[in-house]
Amino acid sequence: MELAYAPEKSIIDVHGLIKEFGKARVLNGIDTSVSAGEVVVLIGASGSGKSTFLRCLNGLESITSGEILISSVPVEKKSKNLLDIRRQVGMVFQQFNLFPHLTALQNIIEAPIHVLHQKKEEAVQIATDLLTKVGLSDKRDYYPSSLSGGQCQRVAIARALAMHPKIMLFDEPTSALDPELVGEVLTVMKQLAEDGMTMIVVTHEMSFAREVSDRVIFIDGGRIVEEGTPFEIFAGPQEKRTKAFLRRISN
Amino acid sequence: MNLDFTIIFKYMPYLMKAAGLTIELAVLGIALGILLGLLAALLKISHTPLRFIANFYIWLIRGTPLLVQLFLIYYGLPQFGVKLSAFASSILGLGINSGGYLAEVFRGGIEAIPVGQTEASLSLGMGKFLAMRRIILPQALRIALPALGNQFIISLKDSSLCSVITMSELLQTSQRFASVTFASTEFYTTAAAFYLIMTTVISVVLRSMEWRLAVENRTRGY
Numbered sequence: 001m002e003l004a005y006a007p008e009k010s011i012i013d014v015h016g017l018i019k020e021f022g023k024a025r026v027l028n029g030i031d032t033s034v035s036a037g038e039v040v041v042l043i044g045a046s047g048s049g050k051s052t053f054l055r056c057l058n059g060l061e062s063i064t065s066g067e068i069l070i071s072s073v074p075v076e077k078k079s080k081n082l083l084d085i086r087r088q089v090g091m092v093f094q095q096f097n098l099f100p101h102l103t104a105l106q107n108i109i110e111a112p113i114h115v116l117h118q119k120k121e122e123a124v125q126i127a128t129d130l131l132t133k134v135g136l137s138d139k140r141d142y143y144p145s146s147l148s149g150g151q152c153q154r155v156a157i158a159r160a161l162a163m164h165p166k167i168m169l170f171d172e173p174t175s176a177l178d179p180e181l182v183g184e185v186l187t188v189m190k191q192l193a194e195d196g197m198t199m200i201v202v203t204h205e206m207s208f209a210r211e212v213s214d215r216v217i218f219i220d221g222g223r224i225v226e227e228g229t230p231f232e233i234f235a236g237p238q239e240k241r242t243k244a245f246l247r248r249i250s251n
Numbered sequence: 252m253n254l255d256f257t258i259i260f261k262y263m264p265y266l267m268k269a270a271g272l273t274i275e276l277a278v279l280g281i282a283l284g285i286l287l288g289l290l291a292a293l294l295k296i297s298h299t300p301l302r303f304i305a306n307f308y309i310w311l312i313r314g315t316p317l318l319v320q321l322f323l324i325y326y327g328l329p330q331f332g333v334k335l336s337a338f339a340s341s342i343l344g345l346g347i348n349s350g351g352y353l354a355e356v357f358r359g360g361i362e363a364i365p366v367g368q369t370e371a372s373l374s375l376g377m378g379k380f381l382a383m384r385r386i387i388l389p390q391a392l393r394i395a396l397p398a399l400g401n402q403f404i405i406s407l408k409d410s411s412l413c414s415v416i417t418m419s420e421l422l423q424t425s426q427r428f429a430s431v432t433f434a435s436t437e438f439y440t441t442a443a444a445f446y447l448i449m450t451t452v453i454s455v456v457l458r459s460m461e462w463r464l465a466v467e468n469r470t471r472g473y
């Protein structure tokens with residue numbers, strides 16, 4: 001389909017992205033661009049390829065064909081740029097993936113010290129500020145196991161932010177949380193969006209999509225079926241499959 | 252038959268010294284084994300052709316007796332111009348041998364760590380080696396600790412085989428005194444007691460380490 005949005009200053013460009021696992025084609029020709037500061041929400045049924053798409057964006061999966069550019073630099077599995085790109089693209093996982101042998105603070109300063117070669121005092125200072133920002137300044141010396149799911153996810157967000165990424169990818173960041181803990185994570189993400197972070201968020205939280213996102217993309221069968229502003233997608237979806245999906249999740 | 256254990260006392264200083272050598276062999280041997288085992292485990296899980304070398308090493312070591320390995324190192328290598336002292340041969344033999352078993356122990360520990368840990372590390376811009384060293388191995392070694400302790404005990408007992416390549420460790424020393432005094436039972440019983448004390452001490456230390464880790468792990472939710 002035609003790009004409904006041709007951003008002037010795109011930070012992510014995806015052209016003809018195809019991803020196959022063996023014989024199974026999971027992404028079947030994705031074309032899209034994301035401009036700096038944009039908040040994009042990805043929706044789609046289970047197995048439609050949302051996670052795979054995110055994982056291709058930071059090179060956790062190698063792509064079968066097509067092209068992904070982050071700030072005009074191609075994401076390629078073999079490229080030396082891959083580490084650089086990953087430093088610019090933060091990722092937040094459904095299962096948090098905090099390092100269990102490290103405290104909240106240590107989780108956050110690990111990569112800045114060993115990847116960016118920051119001085120420890122500097123890294124600790126930044127991490128302390130980030131913990132305050134996500135509302136966890138009193139938990140800096142706790143291990144992940146003594147934190148709630150919502151607190152873990154906020155530490156994970158702070159950990160990603162400590163690398164000063166230009167882009168943040170969220171893969172169902174609240175799906176593993178008890179309902180009463182979802183809000184605290186969404187609040188942090190909303191704040192981040194207001195600060196101007198470029199974000200791609202896979203989520204089933206339609207309220208977040210409505211209130212925070214600039215654009216909603218509906219993926220089905222490894223293709224972008226429909227995209228538009230939250231209003232366009234939620235109030236007047238054009239495609240049958242989008243309508244069916246929205247009906248299903250609203251029940 | 253009359254046993255007279257008082258004869259042991261006269262030889263006690265020598266037996267203690269020999270037991271010291273046994274500990275030295277076991278400690279240095281397991282240290283080398285840890286290095287080799289880690290290296291082999293890392294090669295084995297790497298997707299490079301080098302993993303075949305690791306597989307070959309593990310297969311060779313686990314499929315042949317330590318005694319044969321010691322003979323080959325001490326008596327065989329000199330034919331290729333590599334002449335090692337009995338001490339060096341013993342450390343090398345015990346190290347290579349325990350390394351073959353520890354490789355599987357470490358591999359198991361590494362593979363027990365959820366793949367999400369590696370993915371989180373990579374997504375933070377860490378390279379594979381950094382992620383392994385800082386994130387995966389510290390967790391994997393905790394898992395491997397009980398089996399590592401077990402191998403240490405095995406290596407300590409296995410060091411008695413070094414007696415046959417002229418090492419004056421605990422067994423060989425006991426053997427020598429037994430043959431000059433004809434008090435075989437006394438000396439071999441004493442040797443057995445020494446081994447038992449050493450392995451028991453290791454077990455107790457290990458159990459307390461594991462217990463401490465378990466408490467730590469409980470607070471960390473492993």
Ligand SMILES: Nc1ncnc2c1ncn2[C@@H]1O[C@H](COP(=O)(O)OP(=O)(O)OP(=O)(O)O)[C@@H](O)[C@H]1O
Nearest residue numbers: 021022024026044045046047048049050051052053
């Ligand atoms: N490593 C893999 N090997 C083989 N198949 C895979 C792999 N990862 C994903 N798939 C397949 O690709 C398809 C898309 O998976 P993906 O995880 O991207 O879906 P998703 O949209 O994120 O779904 P969900 O909402 O359940 O998270 C699925 O059919 C899945 O089984």
Ligand SMILES: [Mg+2]
Nearest residue numbers: 050051052171
């Ligand atoms: Mg998914």
